[in-house]
Amino acid sequence: MFLPRIVKRMSPLLGSRMSLNACRFASTDLVRTEVDDKTGIAVVTMNRKPVNSLNLELLRELSSALDAVEKNKSRGMILASSLDTVFSAGLDITEMYKPDQARLKDFWTTLQEVWLKLFGSGFPTAAAINGHAPAGGCLLAMSCEYRVMRPNLTIGLNETQLGIVAPSWFMSTMENILPRREVELALTLGKMFSTEKAHEIGLVDEIVDTKEEALAKCTEFIQLFARVPREARALTKQSFRREALQKLDRDQDLQMFIYLVNQPQVQKGLGLYFESLKKK
Numbered sequence: 509m510f511l512p513r514i515v516k517r518m519s520p521l522l523g524s525r526m527s528l529n530a531c532r533f534a535s536t537d538l539v540r541t542e543v544d545d546k547t548g549i550a551v552v553t554m555n556r557k558p559v560n561s562l563n564l565e566l567l568r569e570l571s572s573a574l575d576a577v578e579k580n581k582s583r584g585m586i587l588a589s590s591l592d593t594v595f596s597a598g599l600d601i602t603e604m605y606k607p608d609q610a611r612l613k614d615f616w617t618t619l620q621e622v623w624l625k626l627f628g629s630g631f632p633t634a635a636a637i638n639g640h641a642p643a644g645g646c647l648l649a650m651s652c653e654y655r656v657m658r659p660n661l662t663i664g665l666n667e668t669q670l671g672i673v674a675p676s677w678f679m680s681t682m683e684n685i686l687p688r689r690e691v692e693l694a695l696t697l698g699k700m701f702s703t704e705k706a707h708e709i710g711l712v713d714e715i716v717d718t719k720e721e722a723l724a725k726c727t728e729f730i731q732l733f734a735r736v737p738r739e740a741r742a743l744t745k746q747s748f749r750r751e752a753l754q755k756l757d758r759d760q761d762l763q764m765f766i767y768l769v770n771q772p773q774v775q776k777g778l779g780l781y782f783e784s785l786k787k788k
């Protein structure tokens with residue numbers, strides 16, 4: 509459950525530029541939201557060790573954080589990770605392997621919700637990709653309008669490598685950034701791009717050395733819109749994204765997901781993949 513703890517104070521504990529400004533914090537264990545009072549930009553930080561895998565609870569808290577950013581009328585939102593080397597490992601395999609059926613339904617519905625809110629948000633969004641971003645992690649980053657990444661990491665939709673299929677709205681999200689042919693190739697290969705390659709093809713906008721620099725670049729991007737009327741900007745962004753958003757038939761997508769995940773060969777594949785991750 510989202511229980512925001514909101515305080516207003518000067519924070520000598522925070523590093524970088526955030527420390528200079530009074531900040532409001534709305535935090536839970538899994539997601540920390542800090543709004544810089546000077547810029548009005550919210551930094552939403554995922555904090556689920558060891559790899560920010562997206563389980564039901566993390567997704568619920570992300571969903572609530574997005575509601576809070578919208579409600580607070582923040583100038584924009586930066587999505588980041590508290591972990592040193594991982595942005596998000598994507599969907600938590602344990603939610604899909606030998607699942608409790610009621611929870612599985614909740615899990616997928618909440619993922620849809622997070623995507624609809626993030627991809628369809630009116631406020632400006634940017635991802636500070638300070639660690640690897642496979643599959644669902646890549647989806648979150650791609651749902652933002654701008655991506656800044658540290659070097660020597662990986663990002664991509666690797667689902668086919670796991671023997672599963674990325675839903676069509678994952679594909680549309682990548683198609684919002686890259687040419688269709690490039691997307692088809694990336695998805696059929698289950699390609700994980702290095703930071704450098706992702707930058708070369710335009711999946712990532714900038715490469716920086718540190719998380720602090722990534723946050724600063726994301727802030728600069730969001731501040732580009734400071735003088736653009738908020739509503740006009742929001743409607744323009746949403747017009748560009750409407751087709752992809754409307755294509756998602758939530759009920760049908762849920763039924764398809766439940767059916768596919770419960771197939772014995774998919775369960776076997778997920779089990780083997782999970783074991784291989786553990787043995788690593």
Ligand SMILES: CC/C=C/C/C=C\C/C=C\CC/C=C/CC(=O)SCCNC(=O)CCNC(=O)[C@H](O)C(C)(C)COP(=O)(O)OP(=O)(O)OC[C@H]1O[C@@H](n2cnc3c(N)ncnc32)[C@H](O)[C@@H]1OP(=O)(O)O
Nearest residue numbers: 559561597598599600601640642643644672673768785786
């Ligand atoms: C033919 C028909 C087809 C089928 C259709 C079927 C279904 C279709 C429907 C839906 C599609 C579903 C879409 C899914 C999208 C996804 O997001 S799936 C998840 C994909 N994610 C990954 O492949 C990433 C896997 N992880 C990694 O590559 C690495 O962990 C990572 C690079 C992120 C970090 O590396 P490192 O720092 O070295 O950490 P470790 O690898 O050592 O991992 C630490 C512990 O974390 C556990 N873990 C890692 N990833 C996950 C995860 N995604 N879920 C759960 N747990 C994870 C790992 O096992 C380690 O645990 P341990 O410490 O050993 O207990």
